[in-house]
Amino acid sequence: MIKRLIVICITIISSSVYGQTGTASPYSFYGIGSLKFKGTVENRSMGGISVYLDSIHINLRNPAAYAGKNLNGLNFDGESRPVKFSIAGTASNSTLKSNSGEAKTNSSTVDYLAMSVPIGKFGFGFGLLPYTSVGYKLDDFNDDDRLLNRYFGEGGINKVFAGFGYQISDKLSIGVDFNYNFGNIQNAAIGVGYTPEGDPVDYQTRELNRSDLSGLNFNFGFAYKTMVSDKLELSATATYSPESKLNSENRRAFSTVTLDGTTFDVTSIRNTIDVDLGALDLETSKLTLPSTLSFGAGLGKPKSWFVGAEYTLQNTSDFSNPIFNNEISAFENASQFAVGGFFIPDYNAFSGYYKRIVYRAGFNFANTGLVIKDESIKEFGISFGLGLPVGNRSLFSNANLGLEFGQRGTTNKNLIQENFVNLNVSLSLNSRWFKQRKYN
Template sequence: MIKRLIVICITIISSYGFAQQGTASPYSFYGLGSLKFKGTVENRSMGGISVYLDSIHVNLRNPAAYVGKNIEANPFDNESRPVKFTVAGTINELKLESNSSEENANSSTFDYLAVSVPIGKFGFGFGLLPYTSVGYKLDDFNSDDDLEYRYRGEGGTNRVFAGFGYQISNKLSAGIDINYSFGNIQNTAIELEYTPEGELVQFQTRQDSRSDLSGLSLNLGLSYKSKITDKLELSATATYAPESKLNSTNERSYSSILLNQLTGEELVRNTIEEDLESQGLDKTEITIPSRLSLGAGIGQPKLWFVGAEYTMQNTSDFSNPIFNSEISTFENSSQFAIGGFYIPNYNAFSGYFKRVVYRAGFNFGNTGLVIKDESIKEFGISFGLGLPVGNRSLFSNANIGVEYGQRGTTNKNLIKENFLNFNISLSLNSRWFQKRKYD
């Protein structure tokens, strides 16, 4: 049964994830694109909180989770904690609203693939995930309803990571992730010219830009767990990502094109490469701001948990010398999230749904992007289920999550996004280092 679920899950994720772009958001025009990584499906189903760490789920936002230490009674019959494997994908439905029109868009993506291995007081993990995504198609019309500007973009950044965790005491653990980010972003822009009679000029000019990105970054994490009564447990976490740099190798060209007004097809006649080296822009550095998250929660182990998390990032420090927008700037961003879970009876011998994990949460915050002096804000609510699969003693599960939310505003002719995300993942546990009881 579990093998069939693995095949089905990976097939769905790969077929959707590679068939389309990772985003259709017009806000991916700015910065490095839309942030794709928001934690595991378990995190996202609880409003995005990552404060809860246990021995049976991978937590990709806090490297202290690699240790996977539980302070409560060992749920694995006093055997070693299992190796954890997880894979996930998302299908996104998007409704775009302006003051004058509405449009629908959709996208899908592979979310992450990761493995976490606890060994005694140590633990390590590694994996791959898309981090940001660019996928916009923007048309700007003038007062006569003529197309004046056309913008297109695609690409994004991916991240491979390796991390290490250490159990300092029965209550405290720490960890560090080393991330290598890579990818490229491609943008095109056309400013359309018209004759005095309002006819489209035969030849238009298109600007094509490409940036190839790579760089290292760190993520540091702490986790604290302590029993405050016989039944209740307090959890607290902190993560910090220092400011880092992305190396960007850039190229830019200008093409003379014929534009078919009916089909939108662009036929290139000739191209001229811009000399970015003479301007000192062929190789640049992009500043990625520091980020700090603090979380705390309370619950009864294996039954329920409620937590809150606050994240702040110095987004005003973001800089990209190769690309500047006259209508946009960045300010410091923040997000507040609340969520939790409930399990009727995690080890019930009868009644499958008694062992299901029921999750819910919400979040709201400021993305840090400012367009036409309007701060772009976002909020969302989420629900999810953790469905037990496979060997009961290993507590593997398939996770399903739904997120609904809004981003942006229609003020000053901007665009408001209403998004609906369907998330699916497998969180599988296995024993790699198990002693034989009998020869």
């Protein structure tokens, strides 16, 4: 059964790789796209909290988790923590509602590929993940149900990271991530013209904007754990990412295109004229990535249960993107409050597989920081998950399944409300690389 489960997980993640579309959210039209990275599947299954740090799961939101000593009381036969490897994917299904109707969309993506290696009191991690994603097609109709404008876009930002952690004491650890962000975003708009008889004209005009983005940023982490009684353990964490810049190389072009008379999709491109953005001082620009502060705390019984809460504040009011500015949107500071936890019936059960399963749940409320037509775009989510033990029991590898239900946006002022369901799957595999030789 376990081998079949691993095969199923790999199949789902692999299908995400080959069918990856990133997002189908209309809100990816704004800024640099929809935020894709929200933590590991374990984090997301607990409402998005990253407060809990242990020795068998990678925590990609707090680099203090790389630190070498055991953080959850497991001794691994007297050895230090094992090397950790994790890969995850998500399949999403959304229903988009407006005052005039609704539509369904779906997307899939690889969430992350990462490894963490402990070396004494030190530890380091590295990996690759998609950070933001753009993928939308929006139509603007007049009162006569005639298409006036079509907007569509694709792309996003990926992140390569390397991080280090250090265990200052048995209770305190710190860490830092170095992130290199790269990618491109393409946004296009077609204004549809009509003849006096009401038929689309033969040739339409399309505007295409592309930005190639790159830049560095950092993430600092802190973690503290201590027993407050014989059975209860307190956890407290904090992370901070300073404001940083993305270098943007921009291109804008106007093309004459022909459209399908029924679907209004582009059927051919007749000619293209590149705009001299240098004359507009827009050929290169810098985008501001806002600072982010997160802190949380939780209480639990080691290897049995845990409940925690986390608050995140992002200074998105400082975000700017001169090449994609529009008149109907703006940015304010973003925030999120998340609560979640887990329960394990019997961590050390020798019989009864289901007693060793980790049961997770949580919820979160968020202000995304995006304001459209003076409406703040809010988001709510509730999540559930399972951690299924696989492989060698002494290494505590597991497959993680998560299910998220959520809502983003509003139908006020003719905006779009997005109801989504996300299926998250990950493999968290542990291996012994550095095993001490023992002699009788």
